[in-house]
Amino acid sequence: MEQNPKSEIRNPKSKQSAIPGTHEVGAQSAITQMNQAKQGIITPEVELLARAEHCSPEGLSAKVASGKVAIPFNIKHRPTQPCAIGEGLKTKVNANLGTSPEIGTLEGELEKAKVALGARADTLMDLSIGGDTVQIRRAIIDASPVPVGTVPIYEAALKAGDITQMTPKGILETIRFQAEDGVDFMTIHAGITLQAAARLSAGNRIMEVVSRGGAILLKWMRHHKAENPLYAHFDEVLDILAQYDVTISLGDGLRPGCLADASDGAQFQELITLGELTRRAWARDISVIIEGPGHMPMDQIEANVLLQKRICGSAPFYVLGPLVTDVAPGYDHITAAIGGAIAARAGADFLCYVTPGEHLHLPTPEDVRDGVIASGIAAHAGDIAKGIPGAMDWDIQMSRCRSNLDWEGQIKWSINPEKTKTYCERRLSAEDEVCTMCGEYCALKVGREDRKGGI
Amino acid sequence: MEQNPKSEIRNPKSKQSAIPGTHEVGAQSAITQMNQAKQGIITPEVELLARAEHCSPEGLSAKVASGKVAIPFNIKHRPTQPCAIGEGLKTKVNANLGTSPEIGTLEGELEKAKVALGARADTLMDLSIGGDTVQIRRAIIDASPVPVGTVPIYEAALKAGDITQMTPKGILETIRFQAEDGVDFMTIHAGITLQAAARLSAGNRIMEVVSRGGAILLKWMRHHKAENPLYAHFDEVLDILAQYDVTISLGDGLRPGCLADASDGAQFQELITLGELTRRAWARDISVIIEGPGHMPMDQIEANVLLQKRICGSAPFYVLGPLVTDVAPGYDHITAAIGGAIAARAGADFLCYVTPGEHLHLPTPEDVRDGVIASGIAAHAGDIAKGIPGAMDWDIQMSRCRSNLDWEGQIKWSINPEKTKTYCERRLSAEDEVCTMCGEYCALKVGREDRKGGI
Numbered sequence: 001m002e003q004n005p006k007s008e009i010r011n012p013k014s015k016q017s018a019i020p021g022t023h024e025v026g027a028q029s030a031i032t033q034m035n036q037a038k039q040g041i042i043t044p045e046v047e048l049l050a051r052a053e054h055c056s057p058e059g060l061s062a063k064v065a066s067g068k069v070a071i072p073f074n075i076k077h078r079p080t081q082p083c084a085i086g087e088g089l090k091t092k093v094n095a096n097l098g099t100s101p102e103i104g105t106l107e108g109e110l111e112k113a114k115v116a117l118g119a120r121a122d123t124l125m126d127l128s129i130g131g132d133t134v135q136i137r138r139a140i141i142d143a144s145p146v147p148v149g150t151v152p153i154y155e156a157a158l159k160a161g162d163i164t165q166m167t168p169k170g171i172l173e174t175i176r177f178q179a180e181d182g183v184d185f186m187t188i189h190a191g192i193t194l195q196a197a198a199r200l201s202a203g204n205r206i207m208e209v210v211s212r213g214g215a216i217l218l219k220w221m222r223h224h225k226a227e228n229p230l231y232a233h234f235d236e237v238l239d240i241l242a243q244y245d246v247t248i249s250l251g252d253g254l255r256p257g258c259l260a261d262a263s264d265g266a267q268f269q270e271l272i273t274l275g276e277l278t279r280r281a282w283a284r285d286i287s288v289i290i291e292g293p294g295h296m297p298m299d300q301i302e303a304n305v306l307l308q309k310r311i312c313g314s315a316p317f318y319v320l321g322p323l324v325t326d327v328a329p330g331y332d333h334i335t336a337a338i339g340g341a342i343a344a345r346a347g348a349d350f351l352c353y354v355t356p357g358e359h360l361h362l363p364t365p366e367d368v369r370d371g372v373i374a375s376g377i378a379a380h381a382g383d384i385a386k387g388i389p390g391a392m393d394w395d396i397q398m399s400r401c402r403s404n405l406d407w408e409g410q411i412k413w414s415i416n417p418e419k420t421k422t423y424c425e426r427r428l429s430a431e432d433e434v435c436t437m438c439g440e441y442c443a444l445k446v447g448r449e450d451r452k453g454g455i
Numbered sequence: 456m457e458q459n460p461k462s463e464i465r466n467p468k469s470k471q472s473a474i475p476g477t478h479e480v481g482a483q484s485a486i487t488q489m490n491q492a493k494q495g496i497i498t499p500e501v502e503l504l505a506r507a508e509h510c511s512p513e514g515l516s517a518k519v520a521s522g523k524v525a526i527p528f529n530i531k532h533r534p535t536q537p538c539a540i541g542e543g544l545k546t547k548v549n550a551n552l553g554t555s556p557e558i559g560t561l562e563g564e565l566e567k568a569k570v571a572l573g574a575r576a577d578t579l580m581d582l583s584i585g586g587d588t589v590q591i592r593r594a595i596i597d598a599s600p601v602p603v604g605t606v607p608i609y610e611a612a613l614k615a616g617d618i619t620q621m622t623p624k625g626i627l628e629t630i631r632f633q634a635e636d637g638v639d640f641m642t643i644h645a646g647i648t649l650q651a652a653a654r655l656s657a658g659n660r661i662m663e664v665v666s667r668g669g670a671i672l673l674k675w676m677r678h679h680k681a682e683n684p685l686y687a688h689f690d691e692v693l694d695i696l697a698q699y700d701v702t703i704s705l706g707d708g709l710r711p712g713c714l715a716d717a718s719d720g721a722q723f724q725e726l727i728t729l730g731e732l733t734r735r736a737w738a739r740d741i742s743v744i745i746e747g748p749g750h751m752p753m754d755q756i757e758a759n760v761l762l763q764k765r766i767c768g769s770a771p772f773y774v775l776g777p778l779v780t781d782v783a784p785g786y787d788h789i790t791a792a793i794g795g796a797i798a799a800r801a802g803a804d805f806l807c808y809v810t811p812g813e814h815l816h817l818p819t820p821e822d823v824r825d826g827v828i829a830s831g832i833a834a835h836a837g838d839i840a841k842g843i844p845g846a847m848d849w850d851i852q853m854s855r856c857r858s859n860l861d862w863e864g865q866i867k868w869s870i871n872p873e874k875t876k877t878y879c880e881r882r883l884s885a886e887d888e889v890c891t892m893c894g895e896y897c898a899l900k901v902g903r904e905d906r907k908g909g910i
Contacts, residue, residue: 101894129896154896163901206851207858208902215898257898258854259839259847297847298800298840324796324836326850326857329865330874334829337789338796338836341779345753359857359865360878362891374789381779381793384714385753392714392752395781396661399713402781402814403662410784410814419785423815436817439556441584441609443670443712446618447663 032245033073035285037065045071049084054389063087067278068314070185070287072123072147072247077182081145083122085289086316090388091344091379093120094149094318094352095372098127099136100362106136108365113140115365119372119416121353123185125149127212129158138181147184149249153213153230163219168229176240185247187291188237189213190230191273192253197221200254200266207257210294214253234277238284247287249318250274255294258326262296263304275311288315289350292343296322301339305346318350319343332358333367333374340375344382351375373416380415405433405444487700488528490740492520500526504539509844518542522733523769525640525742527578527602527702532637536600538577540744541771545843546799546834548575549604549773549807550827553582554591555817561591563820568595570820574827574871576808578640580604582667584613593636602639604704608668608685618674623684631695640702642746643692644668645685646728647708652676655709655721662712665749669708689732693739702742704773705729710749713781717751718759730766743770744805747798751777756794760801773805774798787813788822788829795830799837806830828871835870860888860899 036043042057046064049071050057063069069086073079085092095116097109113124123146128136133155141148156174160166178186192214200208200218209215217228230237241248254270256262271290278288290312292304301322308317322339323332336354344351355363355371363371383391394413401409407424414420424435434442491498497512501519504526505512518524524541528534540547550571552564568579578601583591588610596603611629615621633641647669655663655673664670672683685692696703709725711717726745733743745767747759756777763772777794778787791809799806810818810826818826838846849868856864862879869875879890889897 100891101896102891130894157896206854207899210898212893212896212898212901215901216896219901219904258857259850260854298796298836325832325839326853327835327868328828328832328870330869330871330878331828331832334789334792334832335836338793338833341753341793342797357878357892360875360890360892361881373783373786377780377783377786377789378793380782381753381790384780395714398781399661399715402713413782414785415783416785420815423785423812426816435815436555436557437812437815438667439585441556441612441667441671443665443667444662446667446670446674449674 032242032285032287033064033071034067034282034287037061038285045073045082046084049082053084053089055088060084064287066314067282067288068316070247070289070316072149072184072287074179074182074184074244074246076180076244077141077148077184079145079147079184082147085318085350087314087347087349088388089349090391091348091382092122092350093372093375093379094123094125094350095121095368096125096127096352097140097368098125099130099133101130103362104128104130106131106139109136110139110143112363112365112368113143115368116372117144117146119369120376121146121372123147123149125151125352127151127154129154133158137178137183141182148182149185149187150178150183151187151213151251152178153189153216157216163216164223166220166229168233171229172233172236172240175237179240179244179246183246185249185289186241187213187249187251188230189217189251189253190228190234190237190277191250191270192217192228193231193270193273194221194227196254196266196269196273199269203264203266205256205261205264205266207261209254210257211251211253211255213251214255217253231273234280238281238286241286242284247289248281249289249291250277252291252293255292255320256296258295259297262293263300267293268307271308271311275313278312278315282313288312289318290315292317292319292348293322294320295326296324296339298324298339298342301342302346305343305348309347316349317343317347318352319348320352321354323354329359330356332356333371337374337378340378341381344379345385347386348382351379376415403444487697487740487742488519488526489522489737489742492516493740500528500537501539504537508539508544510543515539519742521769522737522743523771525702525744525771527604527639527742529634529637529639529699529701531635531699532596532603532639534600534602534639537602540773540805542769542802542804543843544804545846546803546837547577547805548827548830548834549578549580549805550576550823551580551582551807552595552823553580554585554588556585558817559583559585561586561594564591565594565598567818567820567823568598570823571827572599572601574824575831576601576827578602578604580606580807582606582609584609588613592633592638596637603637604640604642605633605638606642606668606706607633608644608671612671618671619678621675621684623688626684627688627691627695630692634695634699634701638701640704640744641696642668642704642706643685644672644706644708645683645689645692645732646705646725647672647683648686648725648728649676649682651709651721651724651728654724658719658721660711660716660719660721662716664709665712666706666708666710668706669710672708686728689735693736693741696741697739702744703736704744704746705732707746707749710747710775711751713750714752717748718755722748723762726763726766730768733767733770737768743767744773745770747772747774747803748777749775750781751779751794753779753794753797756797757801760798760803764802771804772798772802773807774803775807776809778809784814785811787811788826792829792833795833796836799834800840802841803837806834831870858899860897
């Protein structure tokens, strides 16, 4: 049992490639994780990650080759704690960082990154849209041992000054610029096509678009009466990503923003397109992740995961929540943990955290911690339920410590040892082995005395 | 749509009984809610609660008659905000209060009761085992507009001084004493029989017993080599409860205390007995609630709800969590919200809250608030998924306000308006209609400008 499997892979030997020259950058010359897997080459990353995931390198490599698993690993970043995302693996957790036009500083974002990593986020996304976004992104990538993701359309819009002034050329340049910076995975909202927009207009949503990237692209498309440039120029996007081995995270620009809008025609119209784009990316040996809802009643989650897996050829599924009610601002880490756990159990592979501040403000470091931990609980609960090898061992360790009233052990095996320690110190009876909940009527203590009596 | 259905029933006319003399106390003479329902009498409580639940009084009364719904309503308390618990109704939330031997005061417990009610707990349980438990119980009942529950075996043990010194007579006297105080529902651990204890001994649990009541009874049984007095004297227990219309909440003394122990032979041995006791209580016109786990992997929850409903004739199911992982002390309101939502969706009717302090300390008022709200989220998410009439309306109201960037409306429809208001005040840009999360890149704002453009 390992509480933090990352400890095994802190110093991967991936800087030395198995194939001389494979990590050289150049048009069509770089060999991606997927390309190598298709050739039957076990990369150093696969080797290390297989160990952390209790599976064979050959099995993991086969899944990378088939697209069922993605390893975001830009050769310009080479995260020292990479992760594998997909079928049969531990469910991963992403933490969103980033400034808004109104608040956020480089130091603040680095602090949030530190907090997120301390709470065991598997990846970070920098969604900055305020301040010096280039400097912030580079600093986060430099500081991050885990894969870093971005949404390049934000920077493209910022650079253009006005959303409608963006150009396809400018968007592609931004993608290349960010790939060169070492971004390991990028959200590309290429599925919000004119066809999907028409479906949206024909529908009756309460909240039309809640995806920032989706709203930017839809505004551009409607203004220019033109196809989504990320869709129209998808092959050129893939050209760039292939050169750096950037994993493409196909964004859900039309994800539902409230329960009433979930699972409608517009959402699935976009998903169908994402399925087609998935195969185009795979044909270029680029790993794919599919982004998903959002807000959704509990009873629709399983069907959504199933449909995503079917339509997108079992590509890894990355859900934002889903939030199972709209009425709990201030507690959306909890609404998302409920939905995330159900999604993970149903087969979702990657949970984007939601913080208590969602819908209300840019998250604080405390929000970041609460968000990562809530999603971590959801991921772990899902992993136990879907039988991920080793997942249950952690709970057994904790339960043994509980049974023995071993408080040090309980602190050690806690998802947040520091918090458990603080609670224990504040509340434990100094002279006793029980906590203040039950005192001498502690069921475990009563039971133990009972057994000691030999009866 | 009503955000708080209780507002409708704040002043029920239940003090005037429909049948003169039906609420007189006296052996075998009191007419319980169930007895009246069986006679086809619509009680004032059924009348009022049917309105709050969007169902017909006749339909609700029929469910009370069949045992599928319980209305805890001790005629000595007559809660002014009663609630109906069971099939087809909104999932209810209970908040546990009560002192421990080490901490807790009357004032402190009343403060926690106030916080729990403010967060919309449907019932309170007083689990005090420290200080003047009689005074504390009476003060909570006096102060509580909602039904109040207790676990009388605690006080029986306290009175006896030593667990092994309890007598059947003393236990029955305690039950009568608490019924006379107006307790609306009582946890009676009558299912932890010698047979169940044998099954437990034959098993290989990590944590034998984690129920305080269960541990007390098992210690007594093993010491005296005698049957559980609550089981042996069950008819006498029913005699007392019938006189006051106390709902019996059949306790799960052998509920699993960790994931590894869930759904074992001992747990189901007890459940089978609870099914038999349910029918014996119903034969005496006493409403029954069945208590359930506890700690449990997500994938076992639905089966547990199904089995409880089958074995116990569709009696209301009252779950403690279930907690879907053991590793998150300090966050067990979240682990319980995940399990509670899944249980509610599967048919559980009543969620006992779990606070962030569970496993570590007696809850603080802040823990109580967080616990009630987390369980409230779970209950509501479950209600949406199982199609409880009216449940989704609340989310639609909130979503419309979100779509319109109507912050006052969002505060109003929040599960905790005060918290939303605080977040908004702290973080909203004074000059703008958007929050600090996205600023001018707010998807809703971008979308609205887009549509204003008429394109």
